[in-house]
Amino acid sequence: MANKLTIEQLIKRSIQQLDLAHSYSGETAKLDVEILLAHVLGVNIPYFYTWPEKELSTDDIEQFLVLLNQRMEGKPIAYILGYQAFWAFDLEVSDSTLIPRADTEILVETGLALIDAIEAPKVLDLGTGTGAVALALAYERKKSYVEAVDLVEDAVALAKRNNEKLGLNVQIQQSNWFASIQTNDFNLIVANPPYIDPQDHHLDQGDLRFEPRTALISDKNGYADIELIADQARQYLKSGGWLAFEHGFEQGNQARHILAKYGYQSIETRKDYGGNDRVTLGAYFK
Numbered sequence: 177m178a179n180k181l182t183i184e185q186l187i188k189r190s191i192q193q194l195d196l197a198h199s200y201s202g203e204t205a206k207l208d209v210e211i212l213l214a215h216v217l218g219v220n221i222p223y224f225y226t227w228p229e230k231e232l233s234t235d236d237i238e239q240f241l242v243l244l245n246q247r248m249e250g251k252p253i254a255y256i257l258g259y260q261a262f263w264a265f266d267l268e269v270s271d272s273t274l275i276p277r278a279d280t281e282i283l284v285e286t287g288l289a290l291i292d293a294i295e296a297p298k299v300l301d302l303g304t305g306t307g308a309v310a311l312a313l314a315y316e317r318k319k320s321y322v323e324a325v326d327l328v329e330d331a332v333a334l335a336k337r338n339n340e341k342l343g344l345n346v347q348i349q350q351s352n353w354f355a356s357i358q359t360n361d362f363n364l365i366v367a368n369p370p371y372i373d374p375q376d377h378h379l380d381q382g383d384l385r386f387e388p389r390t391a392l393i394s395d396k397n398g399y400a401d402i403e404l405i406a407d408q409a410r411q412y413l414k415s416g417g418w419l420a421f422e423h424g425f426e427q428g429n430q431a432r433h434i435l436a437k438y439g440y441q442s443i444e445t446r447k448d449y450g451g452n453d454r455v456t457l458g459a460y461f462k
């Protein structure tokens with residue numbers, strides 16, 4: 177690419193390059209290019225439409241091309257930038273865990289509605305990753321006590337950094353699901369566990385190629401962790417406490433079946449913004 181380029185020229189050429197790149201499987205080349213260039217220049221996207229003729233410095237072009245090459249190799253935008261918007265804030269992300277998805281906000285909304293009926297809610301987030309769900313709940317309901325765990329040490333450290341940056345007080349620790357949990361009086365346990373069938377061909381496509389398998393796959397056709405959590409959560413919930421978890425859009429039936437099998441009541445499934453089954457919840461009475 178030539179050294180002297182205007183914003184408009186660079187964007188146009190980069191979109192063509194990205195569209196032709198073998199490993200790029202996105203459908204948003206224009207947006208991806210604009211996000212990366214905006215990041216390098218420290219501007220918002222509308223800036224490009226105000227100043228299309230502005231000539232870019234060699235330094236800026238070089239920095240941008242490093243990022244563009246990563247995107248051409250398929251690396252997710254969030255991993256390239258190091259952050260992802262979720263709920264009302266930006267979260268630092270890393271390849272130790274999942275990039276938070278907009279669909280997971282359904283789990284946050286479900287959790288908020290459940291804890292609003294409780295005086296001093298005590299909440300546990302299992303498989304917290306970046307901390308997304310726990311931090312959104314703590315951010316919205318300052319009176320809540322929120323704990324969060326993850327199996328992966330680097331994800332725990334990442335969630336702790338996000339907790340600190342947001343000035344929140346979520347108690348975060350490493351744990352294999354409930355292994356390190358000391359108390360058994362939670363009003364709400366939330367989880368977005370791994371739930372993809374290890375044989376699912378989507379694992380070889382798009383962003384999933386770059387995310388760790390510890391965050392994605394679960395044995396027994398994707399249900400092993402959901403089942404384990406549904407079983408063990410009963411010991412850690414207060415009587416009448418709720419378990420709410422995210423699952424795949426085709427897993428609603430089986431998720432309800434699992435909760436019923438372990439004696440949960442008031443079982444229902446909430447849909448995501450695309451109208452697909454996404455979160456199933458139930459209350460457990462001792």
Ligand SMILES: C[S@@+](CC[C@H](N)C(=O)[O-])C[C@H]1O[C@@H](n2cnc3c(N)ncnc32)[C@H](O)[C@@H]1O
Pocket residue numbers: 272273274275276277280302303304305306307308309325326327328331351352353368369370371390391392
């Ligand atoms: C689908 S990701 C969800 C991350 C985050 N809660 C979110 O919604 O963006 C699943 C998370 O569960 C964690 N995990 C997997 N197995 C686990 C286990 N046995 N105990 C605790 N966490 C586990 C993974 O490291 C990963 O961070």
